[in-house]
Amino acid sequence: MIRKSAGFTCFICEGDGQHSLGVFNGKHIDAYRTTVCADCYRANETGWAPHHVPKIMAHLQNEGLPVPARKPGGWLPLDPN
Numbered sequence: 653m654i655r656k657s658a659g660f661t662c663f664i665c666e667g668d669g670q671h672s673l674g675v676f677n678g679k680h681i682d683a684y685r686t687t688v689c690a691d692c693y694r695a696n697e698t699g700w701a702p703h704h705v706p707k708i709m710a711h712l713q714n715e716g717l718p719v720p721a722r723k724p725g726g727w728l729p730l731d732p733n
């Protein structure tokens with residue numbers, strides 16, 4: 653398996669991050685121990701869209717991470733601090 657040293661794969665859309673001109677177009681989210689692209693980060697700023705939640709929950713379980721407290725309305729927070 654070939655790994656690009658500076659690259660990442662977005663956890664949500666599974667697209668490759670853009671690294672032209674040395675710009676790291678990804679956001680690492682510590683609470684989820686993963687990296688998403690800037691587009692997915694922006695698209696879910698108010699909380700993870702419900703269709704992403706099953707994938708996120710499975711990931712948290714695999715990593716042994718706690719599930720962050722839900723926001724009002726039941727939204728899973730994008731980047732809890």
Ligand SMILES: [Zn+2]
Pocket residue numbers: 662663664665666667688689690691692693
């Ligand atoms: Zn993405």
